[in-house]
Amino acid sequence: MLMLVQLRVHACDRLDKYESLKEEFEGRKNVQIFPNGHLVSRSSDYIIYSVEAEAIDKVVSLYGPSTKQGAIVGGQTSCKAPEIAAFKKHLPDDVDIVSCHSLHGPNVDPRGQPLVLIKHRASQESFDLVERILSCFGSKHVYLSAEQHDRITADTQAATHAAFLSMGTAWRANNQFPWEINRYVGGIENVKINVTLRIYSNKWHVYAGLAILNPWAKEQIRQYAQSVTELYKLMLGGHREELAQRIRTAGAAVFKPGTGDEDLLLRDEVLDRFSLGKVPEKRMPNNHLSLLAMVDCWWKLGIVPYDHMICSTPLFRLWLGVTEYLYRKPDLLEEVIRVSVEDDTFRSDDLEFTFAARGWSECVSFGNFASYQDRFEQIQKYFAPRFPEATRVGNEMIKTILERTR
Numbered sequence: 001m002l003m004l005v006q007l008r009v010h011a012c013d014r015l016d017k018y019e020s021l022k023e024e025f026e027g028r029k030n031v032q033i034f035p036n037g038h039l040v041s042r043s044s045d046y047i048i049y050s051v052e053a054e055a056i057d058k059v060v061s062l063y064g065p066s067t068k069q070g071a072i073v074g075g076q077t078s079c080k081a082p083e084i085a086a087f088k089k090h091l092p093d094d095v096d097i098v099s100c101h102s103l104h105g106p107n108v109d110p111r112g113q114p115l116v117l118i119k120h121r122a123s124q125e126s127f128d129l130v131e132r133i134l135s136c137f138g139s140k141h142v143y144l145s146a147e148q149h150d151r152i153t154a155d156t157q158a159a160t161h162a163a164f165l166s167m168g169t170a171w172r173a174n175n176q177f178p179w180e181i182n183r184y185v186g187g188i189e190n191v192k193i194n195v196t197l198r199i200y201s202n203k204w205h206v207y208a209g210l211a212i213l214n215p216w217a218k219e220q221i222r223q224y225a226q227s228v229t230e231l232y233k234l235m236l237g238g239h240r241e242e243l244a245q246r247i248r249t250a251g252a253a254v255f256k257p258g259t260g261d262e263d264l265l266l267r268d269e270v271l272d273r274f275s276l277g278k279v280p281e282k283r284m285p286n287n288h289l290s291l292l293a294m295v296d297c298w299w300k301l302g303i304v305p306y307d308h309m310i311c312s313t314p315l316f317r318l319w320l321g322v323t324e325y326l327y328r329k330p331d332l333l334e335e336v337i338r339v340s341v342e343d344d345t346f347r348s349d350d351l352e353f354t355f356a357a358r359g360w361s362e363c364v365s366f367g368n369f370a371s372y373q374d375r376f377e378q379i380q381k382y383f384a385p386r387f388p389e390a391t392r393v394g395n396e397m398i399k400t401i402l403e404r405t406r
C-alpha cells in the first residue's frame with residue numbers, strides 16, 4: 001500500500017514487515033514507513049492499494065474506513081471488478097476513486113508502456129492530480145472504464161499466460177530444460193523459453209488474480225485448451241486437409257491484410273541472440289501447437305488482437321509478434337502443417353502440452369487460489385536454478401525487441 005502527501009510518500013506493508021521495510025527506506029527523507037494502513041490512510045491525500053487481487057476486499061475493508069476526508073483512492077490490481085466493488089463497499093462517500101494499472105511487469109522500462117487510468121468516481125481536479133503524480137513514469141496514459149479494462153486485459157493476458165504456463169508445465173512433466181535440447185533452441189523458441197521462465201519467476205498471485213477474478217478470462221482460457229485439444233487430435237489422426245483448412249481460416253480471420261503493424265515483425269536473427277543454450281547449425285522444424293492454438297482461440301472468440309495494442313503488455317506484443325511471424329510466412333506455415341501430421345518427434349511433448357492446457361483451464365474454472373498456487377510453485381521450483389540467467393537474457397531480449405517495436 002503506497003500513498004503521497006504533497007511530495008511525501010507514506011507507505012506500509014504487513015505489520016510483520018514493518019521493521020524490514022523501515023530499514024529498506026532508512027535515510028529517504030521523503031518516504032515514511034508506517035506499521036499499518038490505518039496510519040497511512042488517515043494521513044494521505046492519494047492512496048494506492050497495491051496488494052494481491054485476492055486480498056483486495058479484505059484489505060480495503062480494514063483500512064478503507066480510515067481514509068482521510070476528501071482523499072483520492074485507487075488500486076493497482078490487474079482486475080478491476082473486485083477492486084472497484086471493494087472501494088464502493090468500504091470507502092466513505094466523500095472519497096474519490098481513481099484507479100490505475102501499469103501494463104508491464106518488473107524490470108521493464110515504464111516509459112512508453114501503457115498505463116490505464118480509470119476515473120470511476122472523481123472530480124476532474126482529483127483525476128488531474130493523479131495523472132500529474134503518475135506522469136513521473138513516462139508511460140502512455142490510456143483512459144478506460146473498469147469494465148472496458150477487464151474486457152481488454154482478458155483478451156490480451158488470459159490465454160497468453162495460459163499458453164506460457166502450459167509450456168512450462170509440459171517441459172517439467174517431460175523432465176526437460178528446453179534450452180538443453182537442440183530442437184528447442186533458437187528463433188521463436190527463444191521467445192517461448194524466455195517468456196515462460198519470466199512468468200514462472202514472478203509471483204503466482206499476479207497470474208492467479210487476473211485469471212480467476214476476471215469474469216472474461218475463464219472462457220478464454222477454456223477456449224485455448226479446447227483449441228489445443230482439437231488441433232492436437234487433427235494432428236494425431238493425420239487429417240492434413242482439415243487441419244490445414246482450420247489453420248488457414250483462423251489465420252485469415254486474425255491476420256487480415258493491412259492489420260499487421262510492420263514494426264511487430266520479429267526476425268530469427270534478432271531472436272537467435274537471446275538463447276539460453278547454443279543455437280544449433282540446423283534448426284529442427286516444430287509444429288508450434290502452442291502458436292496455432294493461440295490463433296485458433298482468437299478466431300473462435302472473435303478477437304482481433306491488433307485492436308488491443310493500445311492496452312497491451314510487452315509479453316502480449318511479443319506473443320503476437322511470433323504468431324504473426326509464423327502466419328505471414330507461407331513457407332513456414334506450410335512446413336508447420338507438414339510437420340504436424342508427418343513428424344512424430346513432438347507427439348509426447350504435445351500430449352503433455354495438451355494435458356497442461358486442460359489442467360490450467362480446470363484449475364482456473366474451479367477458482368481455487370490454493371490449488372493454482374500449488375501448481376504454479378511446483379513448476380517454479382523446477383526452473384528456479386535457471387532464473388538468474390533467464391531473467392538477465394529475458395530482460396535483454398524484451399528491451400531489444402521493445403526498442404525495435406516502439
Ligand SMILES: NC(=O)C1=CN([C@@H]2O[C@H](COP(=O)(O)OP(=O)(O)OC[C@H]3O[C@@H](n4cnc5c(N)ncnc54)[C@H](OP(=O)(O)O)[C@@H]3O)[C@@H](O)[C@H]2O)C=CC1
Pocket residue numbers: 001012013014015017037050051052053055059076077078101102103104105106202203205206209
Ligand atoms: N508484478 C506484476 O507484474 C504486476 C502486478 N500487478 C498487480 O499489482 C498488485 C501488487 O503486485 P506485486 O507488487 O507484484 O505483488 P507483491 O506480492 O510484491 O505485493 C503485494 C504486497 O501487499 C502486501 N499486503 C498484503 N496485505 C496487506 C495488508 N493488509 N497491509 C499492508 N500490506 C499488505 C503484501 O504483503 P505479504 O507479501 O506479506 O503478503 C505484499 O508485500 C497485485 O494486485 C498485482 O496483481 C499489476 C501489474 C503488474
Ligand SMILES: O=C(O)C(=O)Cc1ccc(O)cc1
Pocket residue numbers: 077078102103104105106157199206210313314315316
Ligand atoms: O506482460 C505480462 O503479461 C506480464 O506477465 C506482466 C504483467 C502481469 C500482470 C499485469 O497486470 C500486467 C503485466
